[in-house]
Amino acid sequence: MSSDNLEIYGWSPRAPADRILMTLKMQGALTSAQTGQKLGITGEAARQQLVKLSEDGLVDEERRSAGRGRPATYWHLTEKGQARFPDSHAALTVDLLRSVRDVLGQEALDTVIGAREASTQAQYEVAMAGCRSLRERVIKLAELRSAEGYMAAAEEDQEGGMLLIENHCPICAAATFCQGFCRAEKAIFENILGAGTRVERMEHIVKGGRRCTYRIRETG
Incomplete structure:
Protein backbone atom coordinates (compact mmCIF):
# COMPACT_ATOMS: atom_id res chain seq x y z
CA MET A 1 0.00 0.00 0.00
CA SER A 2 1.48 3.31 -1.01
CA SER A 3 1.27 6.41 1.13
CA ASP A 4 -1.29 7.92 -1.24
CA ASN A 5 -3.70 5.10 -0.47
CA LEU A 6 -3.83 6.00 3.22
CA GLU A 7 -6.49 8.60 2.44
CA ILE A 8 -9.11 6.11 1.26
CA TYR A 9 -9.71 4.76 4.75
CA GLY A 10 -11.51 7.78 6.18
CA TRP A 11 -8.50 9.41 7.82
CA SER A 12 -5.92 11.52 5.99
CA PRO A 13 -2.86 11.79 8.24
CA ARG A 14 -0.34 14.48 7.31
CA ALA A 15 2.17 14.46 10.17
CA PRO A 16 4.93 11.85 9.70
CA ALA A 17 4.18 10.24 13.07
CA ASP A 18 0.49 9.86 12.24
CA ARG A 19 1.31 8.35 8.85
CA ILE A 20 3.50 5.77 10.56
CA LEU A 21 0.74 4.93 13.04
CA MET A 22 -1.70 4.50 10.18
CA THR A 23 0.74 2.25 8.30
CA LEU A 24 1.23 -0.01 11.32
CA LYS A 25 -2.53 -0.09 11.85
CA MET A 26 -3.11 -1.19 8.27
CA GLN A 27 -0.13 -3.49 7.79
CA GLY A 28 0.66 -4.91 11.23
CA ALA A 29 4.19 -5.17 12.60
CA LEU A 30 6.91 -3.85 10.27
CA THR A 31 10.63 -3.16 10.39
CA SER A 32 11.78 0.43 10.06
CA ALA A 33 12.97 -0.34 6.52
CA GLN A 34 9.58 -1.76 5.56
CA THR A 35 7.83 1.22 7.15
CA GLY A 36 10.01 3.64 5.22
CA GLN A 37 9.33 1.79 1.97
CA LYS A 38 5.57 1.99 2.53
CA LEU A 39 5.78 5.75 3.12
CA GLY A 40 8.41 6.63 0.53
CA ILE A 41 11.02 7.72 3.09
CA THR A 42 14.33 6.23 4.19
CA GLY A 43 14.46 3.45 6.73
CA GLU A 44 16.53 5.66 9.03
CA ALA A 45 13.93 8.45 8.89
CA ALA A 46 11.24 5.90 9.73
CA ARG A 47 13.35 4.50 12.57
CA GLN A 48 13.77 7.94 14.13
CA GLN A 49 10.01 8.49 14.06
CA LEU A 50 9.39 5.02 15.50
CA VAL A 51 11.78 5.69 18.37
CA LYS A 52 9.90 8.91 19.19
CA LEU A 53 6.59 7.07 19.05
CA SER A 54 8.02 4.40 21.33
CA GLU A 55 9.03 7.06 23.86
CA ASP A 56 5.42 8.26 23.79
CA GLY A 57 4.19 4.72 24.44
CA LEU A 58 2.40 4.46 21.08
CA VAL A 59 4.54 1.71 19.53
CA ASP A 60 6.75 -1.05 20.86
CA GLU A 61 9.45 -3.22 19.34
CA GLU A 62 9.93 -6.95 19.18
CA ARG A 63 12.82 -9.04 17.91
CA ARG A 64 12.17 -11.75 15.36
CA SER A 65 14.72 -14.30 14.26
CA ALA A 66 14.86 -15.02 10.55
CA GLY A 67 17.45 -17.78 10.62
CA ARG A 68 21.07 -16.78 10.47
CA GLY A 69 22.20 -13.31 11.39
CA ARG A 70 20.91 -10.83 13.91
CA PRO A 71 17.20 -10.85 14.76
CA ALA A 72 15.20 -8.15 12.98
CA THR A 73 13.42 -5.45 14.96
CA TYR A 74 9.71 -5.15 14.20
CA TRP A 75 7.50 -2.32 15.41
CA HIS A 76 3.82 -2.63 16.32
CA LEU A 77 1.12 -0.49 17.89
CA THR A 78 0.65 -0.64 21.64
CA GLU A 79 -2.77 -0.51 23.30
CA LYS A 80 -2.24 3.24 23.66
CA GLY A 81 -1.41 3.46 19.96
CA GLN A 82 -4.54 1.51 19.04
CA ALA A 83 -6.55 3.98 21.11
CA ARG A 84 -5.49 6.79 18.76
CA PHE A 85 -8.00 5.40 16.26
CA PRO A 86 -11.57 6.38 17.12
CA ASP A 87 -14.10 4.09 18.74
CA SER A 88 -17.31 6.04 18.21
CA HIS A 89 -18.36 7.46 21.61
Missing part, protein backbone atom coordinates in the same frame (compact mmCIF):
# COMPACT_ATOMS: atom_id res chain seq x y z
CA ALA A 90 -17.31 4.20 23.27
CA ALA A 91 -18.21 4.86 26.90
CA LEU A 92 -21.54 6.51 26.13
CA THR A 93 -22.50 3.74 23.72
CA VAL A 94 -21.77 0.98 26.20
CA ASP A 95 -23.63 2.82 28.96
CA LEU A 96 -26.70 3.18 26.74
CA LEU A 97 -26.60 -0.48 25.72
CA ARG A 98 -26.25 -1.57 29.33
CA SER A 99 -29.20 0.61 30.31
CA VAL A 100 -31.37 -0.87 27.56
CA ARG A 101 -30.50 -4.39 28.67
CA ASP A 102 -30.87 -3.75 32.40
CA VAL A 103 -34.09 -1.72 32.21
CA LEU A 104 -35.89 -3.25 29.23
CA GLY A 105 -34.26 -6.68 29.00
CA GLN A 106 -32.10 -8.62 26.55
CA GLU A 107 -34.98 -8.95 24.10
CA ALA A 108 -35.18 -5.17 23.77
CA LEU A 109 -31.43 -4.98 23.15
CA ASP A 110 -31.76 -7.65 20.46
CA THR A 111 -34.53 -5.55 18.89
CA VAL A 112 -32.24 -2.51 18.77
CA ILE A 113 -29.49 -4.54 17.12
CA GLY A 114 -31.99 -6.01 14.65
CA ALA A 115 -33.25 -2.56 13.70
CA ARG A 116 -29.69 -1.38 13.08
CA GLU A 117 -29.04 -4.49 10.98
CA ALA A 118 -32.13 -3.88 8.82
CA SER A 119 -31.32 -0.20 8.30
CA THR A 120 -27.69 -0.90 7.39
CA GLN A 121 -28.62 -3.70 5.01
CA ALA A 122 -31.14 -1.47 3.22
CA GLN A 123 -28.51 1.24 2.72
CA TYR A 124 -25.99 -1.26 1.39
CA GLU A 125 -28.51 -2.79 -1.02
CA VAL A 126 -29.19 0.61 -2.59
CA ALA A 127 -25.48 1.40 -2.89
CA MET A 128 -24.67 -2.01 -4.41
CA ALA A 129 -27.56 -2.15 -6.87
CA GLY A 130 -25.30 -1.85 -9.91
CA CYS A 131 -22.77 -4.48 -8.82
CA ARG A 132 -23.00 -7.76 -10.68
CA SER A 133 -20.03 -10.02 -9.92
CA LEU A 134 -18.93 -11.16 -6.48
CA ARG A 135 -15.72 -9.18 -6.93
CA GLU A 136 -17.64 -5.98 -7.67
CA ARG A 137 -19.90 -6.50 -4.67
CA VAL A 138 -17.05 -7.11 -2.24
CA ILE A 139 -15.08 -4.10 -3.52
CA LYS A 140 -18.15 -1.90 -3.11
CA LEU A 141 -18.78 -3.32 0.35
CA ALA A 142 -15.22 -2.43 1.35
CA GLU A 143 -15.79 1.13 0.13
CA LEU A 144 -18.97 1.40 2.18
CA ARG A 145 -17.32 0.00 5.28
CA SER A 146 -14.34 2.35 4.90
CA ALA A 147 -16.71 5.30 4.74
CA GLU A 148 -18.04 4.13 8.12
CA GLY A 149 -14.57 4.03 9.67
CA TYR A 150 -13.65 0.36 9.33
CA MET A 151 -10.52 1.03 7.19
CA ALA A 152 -11.61 -1.81 4.93
CA ALA A 153 -10.03 -3.32 1.85
CA ALA A 154 -11.01 -6.02 -0.63
CA GLU A 155 -8.49 -8.53 -1.95
CA GLU A 156 -8.61 -11.65 -4.08
CA ASP A 157 -7.52 -14.76 -2.23
CA GLN A 158 -5.46 -17.63 -3.62
CA GLU A 159 -8.46 -19.94 -3.95
CA GLY A 160 -10.52 -17.81 -6.32
CA GLY A 161 -12.61 -16.09 -3.68
CA MET A 162 -12.38 -12.67 -2.07
CA LEU A 163 -11.21 -11.31 1.26
CA LEU A 164 -12.88 -8.42 3.07
CA ILE A 165 -10.35 -6.98 5.51
CA GLU A 166 -11.36 -4.48 8.20
CA ASN A 167 -8.33 -2.99 9.93
CA HIS A 168 -10.33 -1.04 12.51
CA CYS A 169 -13.61 -1.38 14.37
CA PRO A 170 -15.21 1.98 15.20
CA ILE A 171 -17.78 0.24 17.41
CA CYS A 172 -15.33 -2.06 19.19
CA ALA A 173 -16.51 -1.17 22.69
CA ALA A 174 -20.13 -1.85 21.77
CA ALA A 175 -19.23 -5.08 19.96
CA THR A 176 -17.18 -6.25 22.95
CA PHE A 177 -20.10 -5.54 25.30
CA CYS A 178 -22.59 -7.28 23.02
CA GLN A 179 -21.35 -9.56 20.25
CA GLY A 180 -24.79 -9.45 18.70
CA PHE A 181 -23.39 -6.56 16.67
CA CYS A 182 -20.75 -8.85 15.17
CA ARG A 183 -23.29 -11.56 14.38
CA ALA A 184 -25.57 -8.98 12.78
CA GLU A 185 -22.81 -7.57 10.58
CA LYS A 186 -21.85 -11.02 9.33
CA ALA A 187 -25.52 -11.68 8.55
CA ILE A 188 -25.67 -8.42 6.58
CA PHE A 189 -22.68 -9.48 4.50
CA GLU A 190 -24.25 -12.86 3.77
CA ASN A 191 -27.55 -11.28 2.75
CA ILE A 192 -26.25 -8.53 0.49
CA LEU A 193 -23.61 -10.67 -1.23
CA GLY A 194 -26.34 -12.98 -2.43
CA ALA A 195 -27.54 -16.55 -2.22
CA GLY A 196 -24.86 -19.12 -2.88
CA THR A 197 -22.20 -16.99 -1.20
CA ARG A 198 -20.38 -18.20 1.88
CA VAL A 199 -18.92 -15.69 4.36
CA GLU A 200 -16.41 -17.02 6.88
CA ARG A 201 -14.80 -14.86 9.56
CA MET A 202 -11.09 -15.70 9.75
CA GLU A 203 -9.85 -13.00 12.15
CA HIS A 204 -11.81 -11.11 14.80
CA ILE A 205 -10.72 -7.93 16.61
CA VAL A 206 -13.07 -8.59 19.53
CA LYS A 207 -11.35 -11.93 20.12
CA GLY A 208 -7.87 -10.42 20.09
CA GLY A 209 -7.11 -10.30 16.37
CA ARG A 210 -5.31 -7.37 14.80
CA ARG A 211 -8.17 -6.99 12.33
CA CYS A 212 -11.39 -8.62 11.17
CA THR A 213 -11.00 -10.70 8.03
CA TYR A 214 -13.79 -12.41 6.09
CA ARG A 215 -13.22 -15.06 3.43
CA ILE A 216 -15.97 -14.84 0.82
CA ARG A 217 -16.60 -17.39 -1.90
CA GLU A 218 -19.35 -18.61 -4.18
CA THR A 219 -20.60 -22.07 -3.30
CA GLY A 220 -22.78 -22.85 -6.27
Whole structure:
Protein backbone atom coordinates (compact mmCIF):
# COMPACT_ATOMS: atom_id res chain seq x y z
CA MET A 1 0.00 0.00 0.00
CA SER A 2 1.48 3.31 -1.01
CA SER A 3 1.27 6.41 1.13
CA ASP A 4 -1.29 7.92 -1.24
CA ASN A 5 -3.70 5.10 -0.47
CA LEU A 6 -3.83 6.00 3.22
CA GLU A 7 -6.49 8.60 2.44
CA ILE A 8 -9.11 6.11 1.26
CA TYR A 9 -9.71 4.76 4.75
CA GLY A 10 -11.51 7.78 6.18
CA TRP A 11 -8.50 9.41 7.82
CA SER A 12 -5.92 11.52 5.99
CA PRO A 13 -2.86 11.79 8.24
CA ARG A 14 -0.34 14.48 7.31
CA ALA A 15 2.17 14.46 10.17
CA PRO A 16 4.93 11.85 9.70
CA ALA A 17 4.18 10.24 13.07
CA ASP A 18 0.49 9.86 12.24
CA ARG A 19 1.31 8.35 8.85
CA ILE A 20 3.50 5.77 10.56
CA LEU A 21 0.74 4.93 13.04
CA MET A 22 -1.70 4.50 10.18
CA THR A 23 0.74 2.25 8.30
CA LEU A 24 1.23 -0.01 11.32
CA LYS A 25 -2.53 -0.09 11.85
CA MET A 26 -3.11 -1.19 8.27
CA GLN A 27 -0.13 -3.49 7.79
CA GLY A 28 0.66 -4.91 11.23
CA ALA A 29 4.19 -5.17 12.60
CA LEU A 30 6.91 -3.85 10.27
CA THR A 31 10.63 -3.16 10.39
CA SER A 32 11.78 0.43 10.06
CA ALA A 33 12.97 -0.34 6.52
CA GLN A 34 9.58 -1.76 5.56
CA THR A 35 7.83 1.22 7.15
CA GLY A 36 10.01 3.64 5.22
CA GLN A 37 9.33 1.79 1.97
CA LYS A 38 5.57 1.99 2.53
CA LEU A 39 5.78 5.75 3.12
CA GLY A 40 8.41 6.63 0.53
CA ILE A 41 11.02 7.72 3.09
CA THR A 42 14.33 6.23 4.19
CA GLY A 43 14.46 3.45 6.73
CA GLU A 44 16.53 5.66 9.03
CA ALA A 45 13.93 8.45 8.89
CA ALA A 46 11.24 5.90 9.73
CA ARG A 47 13.35 4.50 12.57
CA GLN A 48 13.77 7.94 14.13
CA GLN A 49 10.01 8.49 14.06
CA LEU A 50 9.39 5.02 15.50
CA VAL A 51 11.78 5.69 18.37
CA LYS A 52 9.90 8.91 19.19
CA LEU A 53 6.59 7.07 19.05
CA SER A 54 8.02 4.40 21.33
CA GLU A 55 9.03 7.06 23.86
CA ASP A 56 5.42 8.26 23.79
CA GLY A 57 4.19 4.72 24.44
CA LEU A 58 2.40 4.46 21.08
CA VAL A 59 4.54 1.71 19.53
CA ASP A 60 6.75 -1.05 20.86
CA GLU A 61 9.45 -3.22 19.34
CA GLU A 62 9.93 -6.95 19.18
CA ARG A 63 12.82 -9.04 17.91
CA ARG A 64 12.17 -11.75 15.36
CA SER A 65 14.72 -14.30 14.26
CA ALA A 66 14.86 -15.02 10.55
CA GLY A 67 17.45 -17.78 10.62
CA ARG A 68 21.07 -16.78 10.47
CA GLY A 69 22.20 -13.31 11.39
CA ARG A 70 20.91 -10.83 13.91
CA PRO A 71 17.20 -10.85 14.76
CA ALA A 72 15.20 -8.15 12.98
CA THR A 73 13.42 -5.45 14.96
CA TYR A 74 9.71 -5.15 14.20
CA TRP A 75 7.50 -2.32 15.41
CA HIS A 76 3.82 -2.63 16.32
CA LEU A 77 1.12 -0.49 17.89
CA THR A 78 0.65 -0.64 21.64
CA GLU A 79 -2.77 -0.51 23.30
CA LYS A 80 -2.24 3.24 23.66
CA GLY A 81 -1.41 3.46 19.96
CA GLN A 82 -4.54 1.51 19.04
CA ALA A 83 -6.55 3.98 21.11
CA ARG A 84 -5.49 6.79 18.76
CA PHE A 85 -8.00 5.40 16.26
CA PRO A 86 -11.57 6.38 17.12
CA ASP A 87 -14.10 4.09 18.74
CA SER A 88 -17.31 6.04 18.21
CA HIS A 89 -18.36 7.46 21.61
CA ALA A 90 -17.31 4.20 23.27
CA ALA A 91 -18.21 4.86 26.90
CA LEU A 92 -21.54 6.51 26.13
CA THR A 93 -22.50 3.74 23.72
CA VAL A 94 -21.77 0.98 26.20
CA ASP A 95 -23.63 2.82 28.96
CA LEU A 96 -26.70 3.18 26.74
CA LEU A 97 -26.60 -0.48 25.72
CA ARG A 98 -26.25 -1.57 29.33
CA SER A 99 -29.20 0.61 30.31
CA VAL A 100 -31.37 -0.87 27.56
CA ARG A 101 -30.50 -4.39 28.67
CA ASP A 102 -30.87 -3.75 32.40
CA VAL A 103 -34.09 -1.72 32.21
CA LEU A 104 -35.89 -3.25 29.23
CA GLY A 105 -34.26 -6.68 29.00
CA GLN A 106 -32.10 -8.62 26.55
CA GLU A 107 -34.98 -8.95 24.10
CA ALA A 108 -35.18 -5.17 23.77
CA LEU A 109 -31.43 -4.98 23.15
CA ASP A 110 -31.76 -7.65 20.46
CA THR A 111 -34.53 -5.55 18.89
CA VAL A 112 -32.24 -2.51 18.77
CA ILE A 113 -29.49 -4.54 17.12
CA GLY A 114 -31.99 -6.01 14.65
CA ALA A 115 -33.25 -2.56 13.70
CA ARG A 116 -29.69 -1.38 13.08
CA GLU A 117 -29.04 -4.49 10.98
CA ALA A 118 -32.13 -3.88 8.82
CA SER A 119 -31.32 -0.20 8.30
CA THR A 120 -27.69 -0.90 7.39
CA GLN A 121 -28.62 -3.70 5.01
CA ALA A 122 -31.14 -1.47 3.22
CA GLN A 123 -28.51 1.24 2.72
CA TYR A 124 -25.99 -1.26 1.39
CA GLU A 125 -28.51 -2.79 -1.02
CA VAL A 126 -29.19 0.61 -2.59
CA ALA A 127 -25.48 1.40 -2.89
CA MET A 128 -24.67 -2.01 -4.41
CA ALA A 129 -27.56 -2.15 -6.87
CA GLY A 130 -25.30 -1.85 -9.91
CA CYS A 131 -22.77 -4.48 -8.82
CA ARG A 132 -23.00 -7.76 -10.68
CA SER A 133 -20.03 -10.02 -9.92
CA LEU A 134 -18.93 -11.16 -6.48
CA ARG A 135 -15.72 -9.18 -6.93
CA GLU A 136 -17.64 -5.98 -7.67
CA ARG A 137 -19.90 -6.50 -4.67
CA VAL A 138 -17.05 -7.11 -2.24
CA ILE A 139 -15.08 -4.10 -3.52
CA LYS A 140 -18.15 -1.90 -3.11
CA LEU A 141 -18.78 -3.32 0.35
CA ALA A 142 -15.22 -2.43 1.35
CA GLU A 143 -15.79 1.13 0.13
CA LEU A 144 -18.97 1.40 2.18
CA ARG A 145 -17.32 0.00 5.28
CA SER A 146 -14.34 2.35 4.90
CA ALA A 147 -16.71 5.30 4.74
CA GLU A 148 -18.04 4.13 8.12
CA GLY A 149 -14.57 4.03 9.67
CA TYR A 150 -13.65 0.36 9.33
CA MET A 151 -10.52 1.03 7.19
CA ALA A 152 -11.61 -1.81 4.93
CA ALA A 153 -10.03 -3.32 1.85
CA ALA A 154 -11.01 -6.02 -0.63
CA GLU A 155 -8.49 -8.53 -1.95
CA GLU A 156 -8.61 -11.65 -4.08
CA ASP A 157 -7.52 -14.76 -2.23
CA GLN A 158 -5.46 -17.63 -3.62
CA GLU A 159 -8.46 -19.94 -3.95
CA GLY A 160 -10.52 -17.81 -6.32
CA GLY A 161 -12.61 -16.09 -3.68
CA MET A 162 -12.38 -12.67 -2.07
CA LEU A 163 -11.21 -11.31 1.26
CA LEU A 164 -12.88 -8.42 3.07
CA ILE A 165 -10.35 -6.98 5.51
CA GLU A 166 -11.36 -4.48 8.20
CA ASN A 167 -8.33 -2.99 9.93
CA HIS A 168 -10.33 -1.04 12.51
CA CYS A 169 -13.61 -1.38 14.37
CA PRO A 170 -15.21 1.98 15.20
CA ILE A 171 -17.78 0.24 17.41
CA CYS A 172 -15.33 -2.06 19.19
CA ALA A 173 -16.51 -1.17 22.69
CA ALA A 174 -20.13 -1.85 21.77
CA ALA A 175 -19.23 -5.08 19.96
CA THR A 176 -17.18 -6.25 22.95
CA PHE A 177 -20.10 -5.54 25.30
CA CYS A 178 -22.59 -7.28 23.02
CA GLN A 179 -21.35 -9.56 20.25
CA GLY A 180 -24.79 -9.45 18.70
CA PHE A 181 -23.39 -6.56 16.67
CA CYS A 182 -20.75 -8.85 15.17
CA ARG A 183 -23.29 -11.56 14.38
CA ALA A 184 -25.57 -8.98 12.78
CA GLU A 185 -22.81 -7.57 10.58
CA LYS A 186 -21.85 -11.02 9.33
CA ALA A 187 -25.52 -11.68 8.55
CA ILE A 188 -25.67 -8.42 6.58
CA PHE A 189 -22.68 -9.48 4.50
CA GLU A 190 -24.25 -12.86 3.77
CA ASN A 191 -27.55 -11.28 2.75
CA ILE A 192 -26.25 -8.53 0.49
CA LEU A 193 -23.61 -10.67 -1.23
CA GLY A 194 -26.34 -12.98 -2.43
CA ALA A 195 -27.54 -16.55 -2.22
CA GLY A 196 -24.86 -19.12 -2.88
CA THR A 197 -22.20 -16.99 -1.20
CA ARG A 198 -20.38 -18.20 1.88
CA VAL A 199 -18.92 -15.69 4.36
CA GLU A 200 -16.41 -17.02 6.88
CA ARG A 201 -14.80 -14.86 9.56
CA MET A 202 -11.09 -15.70 9.75
CA GLU A 203 -9.85 -13.00 12.15
CA HIS A 204 -11.81 -11.11 14.80
CA ILE A 205 -10.72 -7.93 16.61
CA VAL A 206 -13.07 -8.59 19.53
CA LYS A 207 -11.35 -11.93 20.12
CA GLY A 208 -7.87 -10.42 20.09
CA GLY A 209 -7.11 -10.30 16.37
CA ARG A 210 -5.31 -7.37 14.80
CA ARG A 211 -8.17 -6.99 12.33
CA CYS A 212 -11.39 -8.62 11.17
CA THR A 213 -11.00 -10.70 8.03
CA TYR A 214 -13.79 -12.41 6.09
CA ARG A 215 -13.22 -15.06 3.43
CA ILE A 216 -15.97 -14.84 0.82
CA ARG A 217 -16.60 -17.39 -1.90
CA GLU A 218 -19.35 -18.61 -4.18
CA THR A 219 -20.60 -22.07 -3.30
CA GLY A 220 -22.78 -22.85 -6.27
